Amino acid sequence: MTGTTQPPRATVVSGGVGAARFLRGLVDVVPAADVCAVVNTGDDTVLHGLSISPDLDTITYTLAGAIDPERGWGLAGETWAAMDALGRYASVRPRGSTAAPTWFNLGDRDLATHCYRTARLAEGATLTEVTSEITAAWGLDVRLLPMTDAPLRTIVSVVGHGEVEFQEYFVRLHHDVPIDGVRFAHDSAPLTDDALAALGDGGVVVIAPSNPIVSIGPIRALSGVDDLLAGRRESVVAISPIVGGAALKGPADRMLAELGHPSSVVGVAALYAPIAGTLVIDHADAALAPEVEAAGMRAVVTSTVMSMPGVAADLARATLAAAR
Amino acid sequence: MTGTTQPPRATVVSGGVGAARFLRGLVDVVPAADVCAVVNTGDDTVLHGLSISPDLDTITYTLAGAIDPERGWGLAGETWAAMDALGRYASVRPRGSTAAPTWFNLGDRDLATHCYRTARLAEGATLTEVTSEITAAWGLDVRLLPMTDAPLRTIVSVVGHGEVEFQEYFVRLHHDVPIDGVRFAHDSAPLTDDALAALGDGGVVVIAPSNPIVSIGPIRALSGVDDLLAGRRESVVAISPIVGGAALKGPADRMLAELGHPSSVVGVAALYAPIAGTLVIDHADAALAPEVEAAGMRAVVTSTVMSMPGVAADLARATLAAAR
Numbered sequence: 001m002t003g004t005t006q007p008p009r010a011t012v013v014s015g016g017v018g019a020a021r022f023l024r025g026l027v028d029v030v031p032a033a034d035v036c037a038v039v040n041t042g043d044d045t046v047l048h049g050l051s052i053s054p055d056l057d058t059i060t061y062t063l064a065g066a067i068d069p070e071r072g073w074g075l076a077g078e079t080w081a082a083m084d085a086l087g088r089y090a091s092v093r094p095r096g097s098t099a100a101p102t103w104f105n106l107g108d109r110d111l112a113t114h115c116y117r118t119a120r121l122a123e124g125a126t127l128t129e130v131t132s133e134i135t136a137a138w139g140l141d142v143r144l145l146p147m148t149d150a151p152l153r154t155i156v157s158v159v160g161h162g163e164v165e166f167q168e169y170f171v172r173l174h175h176d177v178p179i180d181g182v183r184f185a186h187d188s189a190p191l192t193d194d195a196l197a198a199l200g201d202g203g204v205v206v207i208a209p210s211n212p213i214v215s216i217g218p219i220r221a222l223s224g225v226d227d228l229l230a231g232r233r234e235s236v237v238a239i240s241p242i243v244g245g246a247a248l249k250g251p252a253d254r255m256l257a258e259l260g261h262p263s264s265v266v267g268v269a270a271l272y273a274p275i276a277g278t279l280v281i282d283h284a285d286a287a288l289a290p291e292v293e294a295a296g297m298r299a300v301v302t303s304t305v306m307s308m309p310g311v312a313a314d315l316a317r318a319t320l321a322a323a324r
Numbered sequence: 325m326t327g328t329t330q331p332p333r334a335t336v337v338s339g340g341v342g343a344a345r346f347l348r349g350l351v352d353v354v355p356a357a358d359v360c361a362v363v364n365t366g367d368d369t370v371l372h373g374l375s376i377s378p379d380l381d382t383i384t385y386t387l388a389g390a391i392d393p394e395r396g397w398g399l400a401g402e403t404w405a406a407m408d409a410l411g412r413y414a415s416v417r418p419r420g421s422t423a424a425p426t427w428f429n430l431g432d433r434d435l436a437t438h439c440y441r442t443a444r445l446a447e448g449a450t451l452t453e454v455t456s457e458i459t460a461a462w463g464l465d466v467r468l469l470p471m472t473d474a475p476l477r478t479i480v481s482v483v484g485h486g487e488v489e490f491q492e493y494f495v496r497l498h499h500d501v502p503i504d505g506v507r508f509a510h511d512s513a514p515l516t517d518d519a520l521a522a523l524g525d526g527g528v529v530v531i532a533p534s535n536p537i538v539s540i541g542p543i544r545a546l547s548g549v550d551d552l553l554a555g556r557r558e559s560v561v562a563i564s565p566i567v568g569g570a571a572l573k574g575p576a577d578r579m580l581a582e583l584g585h586p587s588s589v590v591g592v593a594a595l596y597a598p599i600a601g602t603l604v605i606d607h608a609d610a611a612l613a614p615e616v617e618a619a620g621m622r623a624v625v626t627s628t629v630m631s632m633p634g635v636a637a638d639l640a641r642a643t644l645a646a647a648r
Contacts, residue, residue, distance in 0.1 A: 049373050049442030081403050085436035092461040099443035100436075108432045112409035112424075118373030119423035137416040 007320060009034040009203030015215025016043070016055040017072045017249055018241055018306075019208035020062035023142060025312020026206075027063070029320065032141035036198040040210070041127065041146045042154035042184060042218030045167045047104055048086075050114040051121055054167075055215070056131055056144055057113060064138040072249065078107030103172040128192055145198055147219045150189035154214050157181035166214060175251040179258050182213055184221040191222045199228055204323040205276075207238035209304065211252040212271050213259065220275070229275035236276040237323045238297075239304060239315070240265045244284040248305060264288060269295035278322045280304060280315070298322075331644060333358040333527030339539025340367070340379040341396045341573055342565055342630075343532035344386035347466060349636020350530075351387070353644065356465035360522040364534070365451065365470045366478035366508060366542030369491045371428055372410075374438040375445055378491075379539070380455055380468055381437060388462040396573065402431030427496040452516055469522055471543045474513035478538050481505035490538060499575040503582050506537055508545045515546045523552055528647040529600075531562035533628060535576040536595050537583065544599070553599035560600040561647045562621075563628060563639070564589045568608040572629060588612060593619035602646045604628060604639070622646075 007030045012023055014037040026035055037059060044053045054073065061067040061075055068076045089100040106114065113134060120130040126149040135144050154166040159178040169175055191199075199205060210216055220226050229236050245264050247253040253263045261267040265281045265288050272279060273296035281292060282304040289299035302318040303311050331354045336347055338361040350359055361383060368377045378397065385391040385399055392400045413424040430438065437458060444454040450473040459468050478490040483502040493499055515523075523529060534540055544550050553560050569588050571577040577587045585591040589605045589612050596603060597620035605616060606628040613623035626642040627635050 046446075047443070048439030049375070049446055050439070051373070079403065079405050079432070081432035082406065082435045082439070085433035086439060088461045089436065089440040089458070092457045093440075093444070094449075094457070097444065097447055097449075099447060100440050108403070108405035108435075109409035111406045111432075111435060112413065115372030115374070115406070115410060116413040116417075116424050119371070120417070120421065122370075122373055123421055123423060125418075125421075133416045133418070134413070137412045 007031075007034070008323070009036075009201060010320065011036045011038060011198040011201055011203060011205050013199075013205065013207045013216060013219055014039045014055065014059060015208060015210025016040070016058040017062075018210045019055070019215070020059040020067070021306040021312055022206070022208050022239065022315065023059060024062055025306065025314070026316040027142060028313040029316045034203070036143040036145060036201075038145050038147055038195045038198055038219060040215045040218050041148060042152055042214065043166045043170070044151070044153070045165060047101060047106070048099075049118065050106075050111070051118045052106070052114050053117065053127070053131075053146070056134075056146060057110070059144055060135055060138055060140065063140050063142055066138070074105075074107050075109050078109055080105065080107055082106070082108050082111055101172075104167060126192075128194055143198070145192060145195045147191060147195055148189040148222060149192055151186055152189040152218060152221070153185040154218055155183050155185050156214070157183075170251075175254075179255060182217065182255075182259070184218050189222060191225060196224070196228070199225065200232075203235075204320055205229065205232070205236040206319055206323075207236065207272060207276055209239040209241040209248075211241060211247070211250055211255065212268055213252065213255045226275055233275055234277045235323050237278040237280060237300075237319050238268070238272045238276040239280040239319060240268045240282070240285070242268055243282040243305060265299075266291045266295055269297045269299075273297050280319055280322060331355075331358070332647070333525060334360070334644065335522040335525055335527060335529050336361045337523075337529065337531045337540060337543055338363045338379065338383060339532060339534025340364070340382040341386075342534045343379070343539070344383040344391070345630040345636055346530070346532050346563065346639065347383060348386055349630065349638070350640040351466060352637040353640045358527070360467040360469060360525075362469050362471055362519045362522055362543060364539045364542050365472060366476055366538065367490050367494070368475070368477070369489060371425060371430070372423075373442065374430075374435070375442045376430070376438050377441065377451070377455075377470070380458075380470060381434070383468055384459055384462055384464065387464050387466055390462070398429075398431050399433050402433055404429065404431060406430070406432050406435055425496070428491060450516075452518055467522070469516060469519045471515060471519055472513040472546060473516055475510055476513040476542060476545070477509040478542055479507050479509050480538070481507075494575075499578075503579060506541065506579070506583070508542050513546060515549055520548070520552070523549065524556075527559075528644055529553065529556070529560040530643055530647075531560065531596060531600055533563040533565040533572075535565060535571070535574055535579065536592055537576065537579045550599055557599055558601040559647050561602040561604060561624075561643050562592070562596045562600040563604040563643060564592045564606070564609070566592055567606040567629060589623075590615045590619055593621045593623075597621050604643055604646060
């Protein structure tokens with residue numbers, strides 16, 4: 001026993017951009033080798049025959065310092081020659097074909113990641129194995145674990161439009177259309193053994209400030225996850241992705257409202273109360289702390305907007321402290 | 325009936341670069357809509373999960389005026405960002421994996437062609453259909469017909485190395501290793517109905533100056549092709565890819581010798597005599613014309629080296645004239 005307090009190991013239940021920014025701060029506080037992320041793959045898709053895992057790649061590129069900081073996805077300094085050239089084929093594809101989609105931009109260097117992933121999956125590797133190789137190639141010490149090695153797809157029901165795959169809603173329709181439902185195809189997909197071990201680990205579990213419906217939702221949809229977290233909820237801390245009633249990025253606020261939840265930290269608390277003991281909320285929402293507590297979660301107030309340098313590390317410290 | 329002589333329709337049995345250059349001259353002589361190419365797909369491969377058809381693409385890009393004139397393959401003005409980025413993953417692939425091959429270069433804009441082909445094949449389109457769409461996208465009037473819609477692969481037996489797929493021999497091993505055999509995997513693959521009709525058409529059939537073993541050979545390996553051509557051999561004209569005992573491009577000369585054939589127009593004549601009545605040879609080989617005739621083919625002597633402008637069109641005129 002030493003006199004200094006060791007930071008706990010941490011497993012972060014993760015979506016894409018918000019989780020990536022939190023993880024970047026977390027590794028300033030906890031040794032990267034003690035950090036694990038269980039990552040949503042419900043957004044994964046196949047385009048041009050290539051297997052694409054947006055959340056895994058956003059976290060990888062962010063932790064490698066290679067993310068495009070303005071877009072929040074893809075690589076900095078990227079070029080777009082392949083996608084530009086694809087436009088030629090969009091004009092000749094037959095009616096009903098979805099080949100040559102030009103609404104989903106893939107940079108030239110980013111394509112290499114999808115090419116490698118696709119080739120390895122075709123060789124029989126699991127997504128967990130391929131992800132481990134990709135993160136090694138980028139020199140990461142954080143363990144990134146896909147939530148499942150099976151195909152699970154987030155399906156969004158768009159009002160007046162019917163059901164579409166997540167990327168169609170998010171990218172092609174710019175997520176500015178009202179929805180009336182979300183479901184997960186093949187939700188019998190199993191959590192991987194590695195992810196199961198990480199979530200059952202003796203450290204802290206953090207639910208990242210990601211979209212509760214379509215980023216954290218798919219992970220919770222896997223059999224046993226909610227039960228596992230409920231059984232250890234005192235060491236599970238969630239960070240609200242909603243600040244001042246709005247999502248910092250993406251459609252989480254509108255999705256919550258459209259699906260009948262309050263678009264506020266109180267709505268987030270109601271969703272997470274069964275599986276997490278604590279909700280970290282921003283100073284902007286301090287007045288709602290009593291309502292969070294009434295919804296069944298302890299409220300911790302701090303700065304959660306990670307647009308400024310240093311905020312993410314401070315947020316990570318506050319989050320880990322809240323779990324003790 | 326008019327007093328002018330209409331050029332005949334022409335079907336060209338085609339490999340890659342040599343066939344592409346001949347076709348570019350042919351369309352100066354025959355309306356492009358009357359030209360059809362039945363194209364080798366034995367070189368086709370899947371890399372990075374993408375379906376690649378080198379000979380079809382070389383012809384398409386050449387006829388579109390978009391080919392890189394120095395390399396003879398790929399697009400002019402191409403960039404290589406994706407392949408450069410793939411190098412990162414080559415260093416982490418596990419032993420035994422063939423993912424992230426960096427020996428096969430695919431340009432960024434070229435990748436778009438493979439992405440489109442792969443996506444359409446995954447949708448259930450045939451290679452014939454996809455090729456028709458790709459050539460339409462490039463504005464071609466020539467009909468390019470893959471020899472088969474089934475997977476047929478050229479397998480090369482390399483001395484001291486064993487059997488490898490064609491692209492491994494041709495690109496990774498730089499075709500500078502001795503071989504002792506060539507075979508075609510799945511040679512029960514059927515000629516397509518479109519290719520069958522084109523080869524049985526009332527016009528002229530030209531065997532392009534392509535490698536007799538690994539470009540024309542796979543087409544001849546399909547059931548019925550040799551019989552069909554033998555039955556109409558007087559209207560079938562072959563152009564020798566061997567000039568002065570050497571291949572203008574690629575390993576045809578060494579392959580012929582290594583497989584026990586004379587590396588000369590006489591060796592070519594012996595291979596083609598059963599299926600073609602005439603062999604077009606270069607002035608450099610004029611002295612061998614009697615030996616070509618002794619091997620069973622009428623010899624026509626003209627300029628066949630298509631490196632100079634205009635030669636290809638003159639060669640096309642001489643070839644068509646030889647078929648009458």
